[in-house]
Amino acid sequence: GAGVSQSPSNKVTEKGKDVELRCDPISGHTALYWYRQSLGQGLEFLIYFQGNSAPDKSGLPSDRFSAERTGGSVSTLTIQRTQQEDSAVYLCASSSPATPSTDTQYFGPGTRLTVL
Amino acid sequence: GIQVEQSPPDLILQEGANSTLRCNFSDSVNNLQWFHQNPWGQLINLFYIPSGTKQNGRLSATTVATERYSLLYISSSQTTDSGVYFCAVAGGYQKVTFGIGTKLQVIP
Numbered sequence: 001g002a003g004v005s006q007s008p009s010n011k012v013t014e015k016g017k018d019v020e021l022r023c024d025p026i027s028g029h030t031a032l033y034w035y036r037q038s039l040g041q042g043l044e045f046l047i048y049f050q051g052n053s054a055p056d057k058s059g060l061p062s063d064r065f066s067a068e069r070t071g072g073s074v075s076t077l078t079i080q081r082t083q084q085e086d087s088a089v090y091l092c093a094s095s096s097p098a099t100p101s102t103d104t105q106y107f108g109p110g111t112r113l114t115v116l
Numbered sequence: 117g118i119q120v121e122q123s124p125p126d127l128i129l130q131e132g133a134n135s136t137l138r139c140n141f142s143d144s145v146n147n148l149q150w151f152h153q154n155p156w157g158q159l160i161n162l163f164y165i166p167s168g169t170k171q172n173g174r175l176s177a178t179t180v181a182t183e184r185y186s187l188l189y190i191s192s193s194q195t196t197d198s199g200v201y202f203c204a205v206a207g208g209y210q211k212v213t214f215g216i217g218t219k220l221q222v223i224p
Binding site: 033035041042043045048056058059089091093104105106107109110 | 160
């Protein structure tokens with residue numbers, strides 16, 4: 001079956017603009033994760049969804065970041081008033097866990113965001 | 117939260133050589149995964165291994181949960197093994213935490 005897909009694959013925006021990043025998880029996967037990876041760095045957890053609810057938003061770096069998930073499927077990550085330090089690859093993963101932390105995560109290809 | 121340390125941070129191997137990558141974690145976990153990030157950025161799950169030993173071809177992994185470490189073995193390395201290897205852990209209902217990775221370069 002299809003894997004996790006993300007769009008756009010690349011996004012270049014000007015400082016101060018808002019951006020929306022989209023993630024389509026694997027069909028039937030109830031858990032969805034957003035991560036950020038800056039150049040040459042590891043993965044930074046942003047937010048996790050179980051169904052449509054987000055029990056853990058602890059990783060969102062500021063109130064400019066928000067995310068939602070509808071219908072237990074597609075998720076969008078919104079960054080308002082983008083700053084240059086927001087430039088990174090944003091990765092989405094999904095899994096089908098019995099509990100949120102007990103299953104394999106499958107990653108999408110990422111969205112490379114560049115803020116000029 | 118759980119702390120994850122990976123070693124070595126960088127590794128250069130001659131093609132055909134074997135290697136061991138290590139992941140130490142600071143607390144009990146019920147989820148441990150090894151990932152390979154290829155030079156194009158795609159993350160591929162290698163093992164889901166909160167405990168025990170698994171093997172998949174030239175790769176194998178062992179997690180000793182009571183001693184809070186996991187090892188990833190790569191045998192007869194190939195240039196296609198190059199990339200970054202991440203260990204990721206979680207305990208209970210906590211978020212998954214990634215280590216900073218081991219960057220592997222296999223040279224012909």
